[in-house]
Amino acid sequence: MDIVVRAIILMGIIAFLAGMSLSWFNEIFKVKRDKKFEEIVELLGGANCGACGYPGCDAFAEAVLKGENPSKCTVAPPENIKKIGELVGLSVSAEKKKPVLLCVGGIGVEKIRAEYEGLSDCRAVPFAFNGEKACEFGCVGLGTCERACPFDAIKMVDGLPIFDYEKCTGCGICAEVCPRNVIAMVPWNESGLVKCNSPRKGIEVRKECGRGCIKCGICIKVCPEKAITWGDNKLPVVDMSKCTLCGLCVEKCPTKVMRIERGEVLLDLDVNPNLEVKI
Amino acid sequence: MSVTTLIKIFIAAMIVDNMVFIRYLGMCPYVGVTGDMDSATGMGFAVIFVTTLATVVTWIVYHYFMTGLEFLEILVFIFTIASLVQLVEIYLKKNVPALYKSLGIYLPLITTNCSILAITFINIDKSYNFVESLLFAFGASGGFAIALIILAGVRERLRFSNVPKFLKGYPIVFISIGLIAVAFLGFKGLIK
Numbered sequence: 001m002d003i004v005v006r007a008i009i010l011m012g013i014i015a016f017l018a019g020m021s022l023s024w025f026n027e028i029f030k031v032k033r034d035k036k037f038e039e040i041v042e043l044l045g046g047a048n049c050g051a052c053g054y055p056g057c058d059a060f061a062e063a064v065l066k067g068e069n070p071s072k073c074t075v076a077p078p079e080n081i082k083k084i085g086e087l088v089g090l091s092v093s094a095e096k097k098k099p100v101l102l103c104v105g106g107i108g109v110e111k112i113r114a115e116y117e118g119l120s121d122c123r124a125v126p127f128a129f130n131g132e133k134a135c136e137f138g139c140v141g142l143g144t145c146e147r148a149c150p151f152d153a154i155k156m157v158d159g160l161p162i163f164d165y166e167k168c169t170g171c172g173i174c175a176e177v178c179p180r181n182v183i184a185m186v187p188w189n190e191s192g193l194v195k196c197n198s199p200r201k202g203i204e205v206r207k208e209c210g211r212g213c214i215k216c217g218i219c220i221k222v223c224p225e226k227a228i229t230w231g232d233n234k235l236p237v238v239d240m241s242k243c244t245l246c247g248l249c250v251e252k253c254p255t256k257v258m259r260i261e262r263g264e265v266l267l268d269l270d271v272n273p274n275l276e277v278k279i
Numbered sequence: 280m281s282v283t284t285l286i287k288i289f290i291a292a293m294i295v296d297n298m299v300f301i302r303y304l305g306m307c308p309y310v311g312v313t314g315d316m317d318s319a320t321g322m323g324f325a326v327i328f329v330t331t332l333a334t335v336v337t338w339i340v341y342h343y344f345m346t347g348l349e350f351l352e353i354l355v356f357i358f359t360i361a362s363l364v365q366l367v368e369i370y371l372k373k374n375v376p377a378l379y380k381s382l383g384i385y386l387p388l389i390t391t392n393c394s395i396l397a398i399t400f401i402n403i404d405k406s407y408n409f410v411e412s413l414l415f416a417f418g419a420s421g422g423f424a425i426a427l428i429i430l431a432g433v434r435e436r437l438r439f440s441n442v443p444k445f446l447k448g449y450p451i452v453f454i455s456i457g458l459i460a461v462a463f464l465g466f467k468g469l470i471k
Contacts, residue, residue, distance in 0.1 A: 007348055014340075014355060018362035025366050029373035119439050 036087055037061055043080040044073055049150040051075060051171035064088060075169040097170045097185040099163055102197040103139040104257060104270060107159040110135055110209045123179045134208035137198040139182050145174035192227075192238025194219075195257040195270075199234040211255050219249035219258055285414055288407070291470050292418030298394045299426040299456075300463040305394030309427065310452060312385065319431035323424025325385040327417065329367065330395050333360045334416035337399040338409055356399050364390045394423055429459060 040061040047057070052072040054060040064070050070084040078096050116132040118124055122140040125131035131140055141159035153167035154174060161174070161183075175183040182197045194213045198205050202214035219236050220228045227242035228249060238249075243260065250258040250267045260267040298304050312322045337356050345351065368386045371379040389395065398419045402412035433455050442451050 003347065007351055010344065010348055010351065011354065011358075014358055018358060022362060022365055022369075025369045029369050031373050120441070121439065 034065060037065060039087060040064055040070075040084050043076060043084050045076050045080070047075045047150070047169065049075055049169075049171050049173070051150075051173050074171045096188040097172065098165060098168060098188045099170070099172070099174050099183045100186050100191065100193065100195075100259070101139060101161055101163070102182050102184050102193065102195055103137075103160065104195050104211045105133065105135060105138040105160075105209045106141070106157075109211050110138060111207070123177070126179060135198055135205075135212065137180060137182070137200075138196075138209065138212075140180060144177050144179075145183060148173050148177040190240050190262045192240050192243055192258075192260045194235050195259050196235065196255075211257060213257055214255060216254060218252050218254065222248045222252045224248065285411065287470055288411055289414050289418040292415045293422040293425070294463070295466050295469050296419075297422045297426060297463055297466075298397070298419050299423060300460040302394075302397070303460075304397045305392050305423060308385075308388050308392055309423075309430070310449070310456075312388070313427055313430040313434055313452075316428070316431045316435060318385075319427040320424075322385045322388070323427045325389055326392065326395070326423050326427075327420040329360075329364055329386070329389050330398055330416045330420035330423075331413065332367065333363055333395055334399055334402060334412055336363055338402060338412050341403055352400070352403065353396075356396060360395060360399070361390045395420075426459075430456060433459070 041057055044057045044061060050056070051074050052060045054063055060068070060073060064084060065088060067088075070081050070088070073081060074097070076084075111134040112132050113134045114129070114132050116125070116128065118128045120142050122142045122144040125140050125142065130136050133140065139160055141156070143156045143161070145161050146154045146156050150171070150173065151167050151169055153164045153169075154161045155164065156162070170185070170188065172185050175181070175185050180197065184193065186193065196205075196211075196213035198208070198212050200208075202216060205212035205214050213235055215234060217230075217236075220230070224246065225242045225244055227239045228236050229239070231237035238260065240262070243262070245260065245262060245265055245267065247260070247267045250256075250260055250269060256269040258267070258269075296302060299306070299309050308322065312318045336359055340355060340359060341352070345355065364386055368379070371386075398416050401419075402415055405415075407415055430452075434452060437451060437455065446454065
């Protein structure tokens with residue numbers, strides 16, 4: 001009997017001491033946390049993806065309180081970013097963006113000029129004579145973006161990444177890791193672009209790839225609103241404020257690389273071959 | 280107690296009887312946090328710190344308050360280590376925020392790390408005196424840290440290597456651990 005009593009007393013004392021000292025310590029070393037801090041962390045959502053450049057949402061929330069721009073968080077919905085801006089007294093305009101691949105040169109489309117047997121990582125390819133594909137500007141196709149995506153929203157299909165926009169949060173990590181900058185971050189609801197990244201002349205593009213922009217300028221000529229012009233890197237750019245979604249450029253493009261999107265309407269012959277042209 | 284015995288205890292704890300590779304303890308955090316080098320080193324130093332501290336407290340509790348109640352060993356030790364880690368965490372959060380940030384995530388993990396509990400048990404089993412158990416704890420947890428850093432390095436290489444499909448992920452990690460353990464068996468004859 002004696003030993004049971006002693007055991008109970010010992011455990012009781014230890015439990016009492018531990019409990020008391022824990023609560024006492026908690027009181028002495030209380031860290032005063034800003035109410036704003038808690039609110040900001042909640043609004044950020046806690047994905048802890050690190051796209052903002054800080055280690056986790058807590059660190060970013062602290063930085064925001066010290067004056068960092070809240071729109072650096074690309075994962076939280078824009079209205080939350082605006083609320084955070086109101087909390088810390090900043091006016092913030094946040095626009096959500098989504099990744100689009102500026103290349104259609106998958107397996108069987110782009111010319112292969114050599115066999116690549118190196119590290120299976122796109123970032124290693126520039127050190128190995130630019131890999132197996134002929135075009136130096138297109139997608140390498142080794143799936144570095146697929147592995148980098150913290151939300152599991154990218155799948156490699158036929159040597160090209162396919163984005164799952166239901167899982168995608170628009171953090172932009174894929175665009176950052178891509179060594180060829182072939183993933184463009186465009187506004188979520190409205191974009192018009194050419195799915196090719198090569199600034200080369202048409203004849204050179206033809207030699208390298210079956211589906212590149214050959215700089216024929218048909219899209220520019222055919223546009224009734226004159227919304228398409230030559231951009232800086234010799235590729236057509238679409239002024240979406242003038243576009244009426246007629247779809248002529250998408251239809252007439254000889255290599256079918258135009259892509260126009262606004263809201264629900266997506267004019268893209270790869271996604272939707274039986275394109276219904278409006279007007 | 281000569282200096283040679285102390286050095287022997289230290290080397291034996293760290294390399295010859297390595298916590299992970301020879302005793303196979305603490306495998307859960309070992310596989311869990313060796314994904315990259317930064318978290319591995321962070322966890323390693325956190326383990327060294329907590330183990331040494333836990334040994335001091337458990338040794339005193341065992342030898343001065345538990346005579347006749349040795350069967351309560353497991354209960355009391357787990358209790359002491361868990362609350363100790365909590366106290367350290369609260370203290371660090373307030374007074375050394377920088378250290379708290381680097382150790383922060385690993386401290387709760389350590390609370391339930393069986394290698395720490397094992398180190399305190401072995402100290403009692405081998406009836407080490409205070410200085411000896413302190414040295415043993417330091418050495419054994421240092422061995423754990425070394426093991427963490429070795430595997431983190433191996434896994435960083437594994438990420439870029441051509442692993443057969445059926446071994447991808449954890450299988451190849453466990454095979455690597457086994458191979459490193461075999462290599463560590465080579466230290467067996469170091470101390471007699």
